[in-house]
Amino acid sequence: MPASDTYNTLADRASAESDPMTRHPRPPSREFKARGSFVTRCAGCNLPELNCLCPYQVKAESHAQVWLLTHPLEHYKPTNTGRLIGDVLAQTEVFTWYRTAPDKHLMALLEDPRYSPFVVFPDDQPDYADRVVTLGAVVDAKHSGKIPVYILLDGTWRQARRIFRKSPYLDALPVLPLRTERETRYRLRKPASSAHLCTAEVAVELLRQGGDVTAAAMLDDYFDVFNDSYAASRSYHKIETPTPAMQRLSAKRDAESSAKE
Numbered sequence: 701m702p703a704s705d706t707y708n709t710l711a712d713r714a715s716a717e718s719d720p721m722t723r724h725p726r727p728p729s730r731e732f733k734a735r736g737s738f739v740t741r742c743a744g745c746n747l748p749e750l751n752c753l754c755p756y757q758v759k760a761e762s763h764a765q766v767w768l769l770t771h772p773l774e775h776y777k778p779t780n781t782g783r784l785i786g787d788v789l790a791q792t793e794v795f796t797w798y799r800t801a802p803d804k805h806l807m808a809l810l811e812d813p814r815y816s817p818f819v820v821f822p823d824d825q826p827d828y829a830d831r832v833v834t835l836g837a838v839v840d841a842k843h844s845g846k847i848p849v850y851i852l853l854d855g856t857w858r859q860a861r862r863i864f865r866k867s868p869y870l871d872a873l874p875v876l877p878l879r880t881e882r883e884t885r886y887r888l889r890k891p892a893s894s895a896h897l898c899t900a901e902v903a904v905e906l907l908r909q910g911g912d913v914t915a916a917a918m919l920d921d922y923f924d925v926f927n928d929s930y931a932a933s934r935s936y937h938k939i940e941t942p943t944p945a946m947q948r949l950s951a952k953r954d955a956e957s958s959a960k961e
């Protein structure tokens with residue numbers, strides 16, 4: 701055992717267990733670590749290395765696309781699930797929302813006639829009731845040769861509402877409320893209600909309902925792996941037995957790599 705892992709004298713032991721200034725008992729170092737700032741993260745997926753997401757990254761094809769309009773405070777949160785969508789669907793676009801400076805690339809895409817964009821937002825306020833559409837409009841867009849796009853406002857509930865209200869370039873777009881019985885499975889933040897889905901779950905349900913069933917299932921599995929891996933790492937638990945979602949994604953990856961050979 702290396703010297704640093706053992707206590708040579710009673711004095712050493714006392715200094716490890718109490719604060720050197722106050723001599724008050726110190727919490728075990730494990731509690732400091734639990735806050736997450738000392739965790740080593742994988743450079744590939746930004747998850748704690750203990751349960752890394754990289755072995756489960758697979759690409760799926762979909763008719764519809766997802767464009768994320770992400771609040772700047774949301775971007776760097778490791779618990780953000782919007783980023784999972786781009787890992788699975790290669791066509792995903794991610795924009796940072798700034799109230800006074802709309803993203804030029806987003807402005808160009810909104811003018812592009814190949815796309816039929818929908819702002820995904822609840823229909824609980826009367827002042828935009830005339831813009832509310834159902835999923836039938838997504839199917840119609842697909843049949844007329846356009847690429848349906850789900851614009852997701854990625855942030856807390858308050859931030860999403862602010863983005864919706866303070867972005868004039870969204871004002872002309874149809875509003876698509878998500879209707880689902882799904883309850884959230886997200887374990888990394890405490891939802892106000894089980895009906896509040898996280899961003900990746902919203903994308904899964906929209907893709908599924910819009911007919912992109914395979915892409916939806918793969919994103920759902922990827923979300924589950926992220927959710928379980930992150931939650932396990934928080935309690936220093938290494939997942940030794942792959943979950944069903946991990947097994948499905950691994951099988952998919954194996955099939956892809958043998959197809960390339």
Ligand SMILES: [Zn+2]
Pocket residue numbers: 742743744745746747752753754755
């Ligand atoms: Zn990784």
